[in-house]
Amino acid sequence: QSVLTQPPSASGTPGQRVTISCSGSSSNIGSNYVYWYQQLPGTPPKVLISRNNLRPSGVPDRFSGSKSGTSASLAISRLRSEDEAEYYCAAWDDSLRGYVFGSGTKVTVL
Amino acid sequence: EVQLVESGGGLVKPGGSLRVSCAASGFTFSTYTMNWVRQAPGKGLEWVSSISSRSNYIYYVDSVKGRFTISRDNAKNSVYLQMNSLRAEDTAVYYCARDEGSEVLVAIGMDVWGQGTTVTVSS
Numbered sequence: 386q387s388v389l390t391q392p393p394s395a396s397g398t399p400g401q402r403v404t405i406s407c408s409g410s411s412s413n414i415g416s417n418y419v420y421w422y423q424q425l426p427g428t429p430p431k432v433l434i435s436r437n438n439l440r441p442s443g444v445p446d447r448f449s450g451s452k453s454g455t456s457a458s459l460a461i462s463r464l465r466s467e468d469e470a471e472y473y474c475a476a477w478d479d480s481l482r483g484y485v486f487g488s489g490t491k492v493t494v495l
Numbered sequence: 496e497v498q499l500v501e502s503g504g505g506l507v508k509p510g511g512s513l514r515v516s517c518a519a520s521g522f523t524f525s526t527y528t529m530n531w532v533r534q535a536p537g538k539g540l541e542w543v544s545s546i547s548s549r550s551n552y553i554y555y556v557d558s559v560k561g562r563f564t565i566s567r568d569n570a571k572n573s574v575y576l577q578m579n580s581l582r583a584e585d586t587a588v589y590y591c592a593r594d595e596g597s598e599v600l601v602a603i604g605m606d607v608w609g610q611g612t613t614v615t616v617s618s
Binding site: 387417418419420422424429430431432435436441473475476477482483484485486487488489 | 530532539540541542545554555556590595602603604605606607608609610611
């Protein structure tokens with residue numbers, strides 16, 4: 386059971402917008418930055434969104450992040466086939482004194 | 496180019512020990528917190544341990560406390576994870592990840608990841 390709650394799956398057709406939620410608590414998302422990672426099969430995680438809503442250099446502007454209270458979300462607009470991957474949210478937890486991850490959301494492009 | 500390269504993974508028997516290493520390049524290693532994150536086969540990501548830039552702050556997930564030790568050598572731009580009393584459930588790919596934090600604010604978020612090294616615990 387992950388500390389951060391994500392839906393196990395999400396899907397959309399090419400060109401659509403998909404949103405992934407990440408729910409936590411006051412000790413993690415509520416008081417620390419949220420990061421989002423994309424993981425393709427057999428590859429390491431790649432940071433998509435840092436510090437709640439910042440896009441690192443090289444990440445397409447189709448990806449955006451937001452945070453409100455103890456929840457965060459990742460939006461993928463203009464969905465493309467190469468966006469099929471597992472997506473994880475993460476944040477530091479002040480109570481556990483460690484990072485917590487969501488269980489991951491598998492995005493399928495129909 | 497910012498790069499992290501893990502090494503030292505392998506097959507080890509239950510109860511055995513292994514040390515994995517991570518060599519960093521392309522950035523000022525001594526100013527960043529470093530982390531180990533693992534991923535069991537077919538499972539999600541699990542944070543294992545963090546060490547601040549000057550090693551004054553060290554954290555572990557409960558399941559490895561007393562068995563794993565994180566350390567770093569800033570002169571060698573390297574971070575290590577000594578794993579003792581290994582169990583089958585420690586089988587995973589172990590990733591080294593740079594943190595945007597340092598000593599003042601230890602944990603901000605992980606922004607650079609290595610390719611990982613595979614640890615298999617089996618008799």
